[in-house]
Amino acid sequence: MQVTETQNEGLKRGYEITMTAAELAAKVDEKLEAARPEVQMKGFRKGKVPMALLKKQFGQSVMGEAMQEGIDDALKAHFEETGDRPAAQPNVQMKGENWKEGDDVVVSVSYEALPEINEPSYGDLTVEKLVAEVEDDAVDEALANLAESTQNFEKRRKGSKAKDGDQVTIDFLGKVDGEAFEGGAAEDYPLVLGSNSFIPGFEDQLVGVKEGDEKDVEVTFPEEYQAAHLAGKAAVFTVNVKQVAEPKAAEINDELATKFGMDDLDALKGQLRERLAAEYAGASRTVTKRNLLDALDGAVSFELPPSMVEAEAGQIAHQLWHEENPDVQGHDHEKIEPTDEHNALAERRVKLGLLLAEVGQKNEVTVSDQEMQQAVFRQAQQYPGQEKAFFDFVQSNQQALQQIRAPLFEDKVVDYMLELVKVEEKTVSKEDLQKAIEDMDEE
Incomplete structure (x- = not known):
């Protein structure tokens, strides 16, 4: 040959x-x-x-x-x-x-051909790690938000007008073309105004009603309403207002703690502190990883396969265009030409992707079957009631498996590198840590 x-x-x-x-x-x-x-x-x-x-x-x-x-x-x-x-x-x-x-x-x-990729001199790299302590005021704020989310409703003084956010207890009867329809009636129904749990326009017309009022609410069912025989039709609901109640945050005490399965208020505070600490650690990890990638980007240089950069730039441009044009669902639009900014970002991504892949391979970084199973299970939880269908799809689709495996592999390579570089911890406030995350999102 x-x-x-x-x-x-x-x-x-x-x-x-x-x-x-x-x-x-x-x-x-x-x-x-x-x-x-x-x-x-x-x-x-x-x-x-x-x-x-x-x-x-x-x-x-x-x-x-x-x-x-x-x-x-x-x-x-x-x-x-x-x-x-x-x-x-x-x-x-x-x-x-x-x-x-x-x-x-x-x-x-x-x-x-893939270029020859040499690992950087890890000892010469310094990566900053932002660390935020969980302060008492952060726990108190989380506790107040928890109490707000478990709000109760107290009856307003008779004659008070319902406001957005109030709960009105109502009887209602709905009719289309003068005829009542199945599912269009209820008694003593508690409706929170502004919750958007009813047909669009229904709740807005109840703002300002008082206890004892009777009001005809005129609405039109959406064109894509789940009940096909009602879709797009006009309806009139006769509503009797039986009570108007205002929201009141739950009191912060042991009773609140028991609602969330805790023995007492101190136990609930401890749980919230642990949750906040985990959130801070996750944010710190995200920023540290970004700082490591920035350091690697400046420390290594090698020729990049032009086709990989071109494909990545095209994908970036296409994705950003759809984010700027959310009304366009399909892909039958004009070709999106990458800008210099897209090309620069593509070069960074390709370079770092090749570097991480090379380092992982050379140092035998692997993703175990157990780690893959846990990751698949976490993603399956995003599809309640369809977990088995998701599992079947993933198991029969190598591309889907690779999409799940790739970030796991990348994180393990990052962990490997962080053990070798110099990591300097810097204590910051939670606001500074949040700002660091926001700055990353804007880039």
């Missing part, structure tokens, strides 16, 4: 592989000989069919397979000899439109 180099510019490689007619014929004979013991043909014992007859009967059918295997073997030998690692699947094209049996097989192969 002859391999001739046709291109060697930067990371771009091009080769011409020639498989002679004799080599192809030998490969066909080899495959036919391997299959011969199992071939049975009329007039011959099993495994005793003459090669000439085998070739006449099956030669054409195995030729394509023999050709493919020959080229694959030549590529494999080429990569082993040169040490090249293609950044993506090599482009293989057969040359000669009028090829016929007896001709040499000539294919052109092109690919971009």
